[in-house]
Amino acid sequence: MGASAGRILVLVLLAASIPLVQQRVDTVRGGYSAQEEALYLWSGEHVRRLNPGLENVMADLYWLRTVQYFGGQRIFSKDRRFDLLLPLVTITTTLDPRLEIAYRYGAIFLGEPWPTGAGRAQDAVALMERGVGNLPRSWRLRQDLGMFRYSYLGDGRGAAAVLLEAAKLPEAPFWLETLAADLLANADDRATSREVWTRMYEQADEPPIKGNALIHLQRLDALDAVDALNAAAKDLEAKLGRKPRDAREFVSLLGPRAPLADPLGVPFEYHADQGRFSISRESWLWRPTDRP
Amino acid sequence: MVARGSGLARIGAVARNTFRETVRERVLYNLVFFAILMTVSGLLLNRLSIRQDEKIVKDLGLAAMEVFGLLIAVFIGVGLVGKEIERRSLYPLLAKPLGRTEFLLGKFAGLALTLLVNVSVMTLGLYATLLATGRRADPLLLKAVFPIYLSLLLTVCVALFFSTVTSHTLAAILTAGVVVAGRFSDVVRNMNEVLPGAPGWLTRVLYYMMPNFQNFDFKNQVVYGDPVLTATLAWVTLYALAYGAFLLALAAAVFRSREL
Numbered sequence: 001m002g003a004s005a006g007r008i009l010v011l012v013l014l015a016a017s018i019p020l021v022q023q024r025v026d027t028v029r030g031g032y033s034a035q036e037e038a039l040y041l042w043s044g045e046h047v048r049r050l051n052p053g054l055e056n057v058m059a060d061l062y063w064l065r066t067v068q069y070f071g072g073q074r075i076f077s078k079d080r081r082f083d084l085l086l087p088l089v090t091i092t093t094t095l096d097p098r099l100e101i102a103y104r105y106g107a108i109f110l111g112e113p114w115p116t117g118a119g120r121a122q123d124a125v126a127l128m129e130r131g132v133g134n135l136p137r138s139w140r141l142r143q144d145l146g147m148f149r150y151s152y153l154g155d156g157r158g159a160a161a162v163l164l165e166a167a168k169l170p171e172a173p174f175w176l177e178t179l180a181a182d183l184l185a186n187a188d189d190r191a192t193s194r195e196v197w198t199r200m201y202e203q204a205d206e207p208p209i210k211g212n213a214l215i216h217l218q219r220l221d222a223l224d225a226v227d228a229l230n231a232a233a234k235d236l237e238a239k240l241g242r243k244p245r246d247a248r249e250f251v252s253l254l255g256p257r258a259p260l261a262d263p264l265g266v267p268f269e270y271h272a273d274q275g276r277f278s279i280s281r282e283s284w285l286w287r288p289t290d291r292p
Numbered sequence: 293m294v295a296r297g298s299g300l301a302r303i304g305a306v307a308r309n310t311f312r313e314t315v316r317e318r319v320l321y322n323l324v325f326f327a328i329l330m331t332v333s334g335l336l337l338n339r340l341s342i343r344q345d346e347k348i349v350k351d352l353g354l355a356a357m358e359v360f361g362l363l364i365a366v367f368i369g370v371g372l373v374g375k376e377i378e379r380r381s382l383y384p385l386l387a388k389p390l391g392r393t394e395f396l397l398g399k400f401a402g403l404a405l406t407l408l409v410n411v412s413v414m415t416l417g418l419y420a421t422l423l424a425t426g427r428r429a430d431p432l433l434l435k436a437v438f439p440i441y442l443s444l445l446l447t448v449c450v451a452l453f454f455s456t457v458t459s460h461t462l463a464a465i466l467t468a469g470v471v472v473a474g475r476f477s478d479v480v481r482n483m484n485e486v487l488p489g490a491p492g493w494l495t496r497v498l499y500y501m502m503p504n505f506q507n508f509d510f511k512n513q514v515v516y517g518d519p520v521l522t523a524t525l526a527w528v529t530l531y532a533l534a535y536g537a538f539l540l541a542l543a544a545a546v547f548r549s550r551e552l
Contacts, residue, residue, distance in 0.1 A: 052475035053509050060348040064340050098516055116521040156513055208342055 042087050044094020051292030059096030066092055066102070070109045074116075082118035085109055089127060093134075101206075103145055108212050111152040113287045116215070121152035132162075143176060147196055150183055151216070156192075175199060191250045194220050199283030219285040222262035229260070229277040230270065243275030302390050303398040310402020314368055319406060322360045326414050329356055346427045347515055353418035354436050354511045359406055360414070361444040363472065366394070368406070369451025370463040372399040373547065378460070389425040393544040400452055400540060407444045411437060435525065436514035443508035443534040447471055449539035456547040471513065474505035503535055 023091040051058045066088040073080050074185075089106035093099060109117050111124025128145040135141055143166045150159035159182040167176035179199060182192050194217065201213035232254055237243050244250040247260060261267045266283035279286045313533065314320075333352050337345035373396070376382035415437050419429040450470050454463035473480075480502060483495045507528050510520050 017344065047477075052357050052472070053358065053511075054503070055513065056512050057352045060344070060351050064337075064348075096512075099344075099347075099514075101342060105342060112402065178528055206342065 005138065040089075044091040046092060047091055048095055052208075055095045059092050059099055062088060062095060063099065063102055066106065066109075080115045082114075082120075085118050086120065086123050086127075088176070093127070093130065097134040097283075098152040100131065100135060100138060102143060103128055103135075103141060104206075105208065107131075107148055108209070111148055112212070116284065116287075121148075124148055124152055137169060139166045139169035139172035142169065143172075146180070146183075146201055150196060152191070156183045160193070174204060190223065215284060218263040219279070219287075220280050222268075222285050225259055225262070226268060226277050226279060233275050233277065237275050243272060244270075245272060246270060247277075299391070299394050302394045304389070304402060305551050306398020306402035307405060308387075309398050314364075314403065314406040319364055319368060320410060320413075321412065322364065323413050323417075326356055326360060326417055327539070330417050331445075334421045334425045335538045340367045345425065346422070349421055349425065349427075350418070350423065350430075350515045351511065352434065353414065353421065354433070354440065357411055357414045357418075357437065358511075361410060361440065362447060364407060364410065365403070365444045365447035366451055366464060366467050366471065368403055369448045370455045370460055370467055372403060372452060373455040374460040374463060380476055391473070392548050395543050396452065396456070396547055398541065400448060403448050403514055404445055407441065407448070411441050411444070431518075432514050432520070433507040434515065435520040436510045438525065439510050439528055442529060443505055444534050446503055446505070446508075446536050446539075449536040449543070453539045453543040455547070456550065470503065471505060474503045477502060477504040477506050504531070 013044055016163060036183035047058055047062070048055050064090045066085070069084055069088060070082070071080055073085075085106075089102060089110065092102045093106070096102070107124040109119060110120045110127060113119045125145065125148055128141065128148055131141045132138070132145055142162050146159040146162035146166060149155045149162060160183040163176045166172050167174075167180070178197065182195060185286065197213045197216040197220070201210055201217060204210040205214060229250075233250060236250065238252060240253075244253065247267070250270070251260065262279055262283050262285050264285060266280045266285075268277040269280045271278065330349070330353060333345075333349050337348050378387070382395075386392065396529055415434070418433065423429055447467070451463065451467040454466045454470075457463075458466065477499060479486075480495065480499045483490050484492060493540075512518075539549075
């Protein structure tokens with residue numbers, strides 16, 4: 001009895017020591033560290049051949065890995081490299097060519113400008129085109145392809161053509177044709193862009209797609225606000241004969257003409273040398289193409 | 293232990309014993325792993341997969357059913373006869389009024405029953421996970437489960453055949469080899485495209501000789517809600533019956549002529 005109780009005690013102590021030691025290891029090594037990601041198989045066909053009959057489960061696993069990789073790079077990685085994103089999405093869609101979500105989200109992950117996404121617009125559109133080829137009856141994929149052509153490539157004419165194709169498919173919403181017409185008429189217009197993203201926001205079922213559309217709409221709001229502020233700053237410069245020294249002086253002289261922060265609450269940056277406002281680099285709404 | 297009377301009764305007695313033996317060997321413990329897999333999937337996938345949890349739960353459930361079943365079919369299947377010979381427990385059995393073919397069929401039926409219980413419980417587990425996560429218990433899934441069970445039965449036949457002709461280890465390797473090769477039957481069929489010099493007759497012989505395990509794969513169709521025709525399932529069932537019966541007959545012939 002004594003011996004067995006002693007053995008049980010040793011076992012309990014050993015088991016209890018494991019989380020304690022792990023906590024020490026975590027303290028020594030730091031909290032989360034982004035792992036060095038490695039992809040051992042670069043071809044979906046190879047993965048398929050190695051797992052006959054289990055292609056779908058492998059596609060699911062690669063899809064989960066894609067989502068985790070994208071999220072991990074976006075949130076934890078300092079340099080936000082998305083090198084493995086395209087091969088991961090390609091392997092996923094090769095293993096399961098009917099996995100619609102992988103095309104839709106994969107294209108967003110790839111196409112959104114860095115640092116929100118990988119900034120690989122051409123690859124995003126190519127992925128969607130492959131998706132449309134594999135799922136020819138999906139109006140959603142064609143709608144997304146049209147919207148991504150317009151948003152990522154600035155190809156209003158191509159986008160309109162794809163939206164018109166989507167409109168002919170069963171269960172396609174009535175407004176696709178109207179949107180296509182608007183794109184043909186005013187492709188470079190911010191209002192048209194707002195219309196595209198509003199439609200996307202209204203009809204998306206999946207929270208991340210809705211969220212992405214919302215970010216685009218908030219960015220358009222921020223751009224409108226920045227334009228209003230810059231126009232006011234120009235007026236003020238004409239009156240003062242110099243540029244306002246900082247945002248505080250701007251507000252004290254004119255009062256807030258437009259909100260001084262973007263819809264996410266991040267204050268706009270004021271560039272005293274140019275007398276202009278811009279979306280802050282700290283904001284999720286900032287894009288590398290924004291000029292100061 | 294072995295019932296006197298009709299052959300069917302004797303086969304039944306061996307089958308019951310085999311089933312009890314597999315249960316005693318804790319084969320059905322794999323159901324615990326399956327339960328853990330399904331619970332974890334149900335809890336986590338909604339967050340991890342971006343609204344693909346239903347598809348992934350179905351994929352995982354069906355794949356686990358197949359993989360766990362295959363492991364049981366191969367590793368228990370090859371031991372059905374070999375173990376009895378190694379443990380010398382076969383001799384007193386055969387001294388009773390029990391034919392070798394009856395013994396073999398009883399062994400097959402016993403493992404088939406174990407696999408049936410395994411697949412049935414897993415199917416219920418898959419449905420429970422779907423219901424617990426607010427999804428529909430899709431009856432179409434059964435159209436993938438049934439062919440999986442058929443493929444497992446055919447695997448047992450392959451394992452039984454090899455276990456009558458060779459040692460336990462070699463039988464396991466050969467069965468695993470045949471099962472894997474049978475999943476590449478499309479490669480064999482299209483061999484001429486890769487090796488244009490390969491004689492067409494050889495490709496055809498290989499293709500028809502190898503058990504075609506791709507026949508039994510309806511997982512993708514079912515998960516995406518594609519129709520699976522009853523006629524297709526009937527042909528696949530017939531294929532499993534024909535090939536399985538052929539293998540069992542071959543195994544019985546070898547076993548009858550084997551010197552023990």
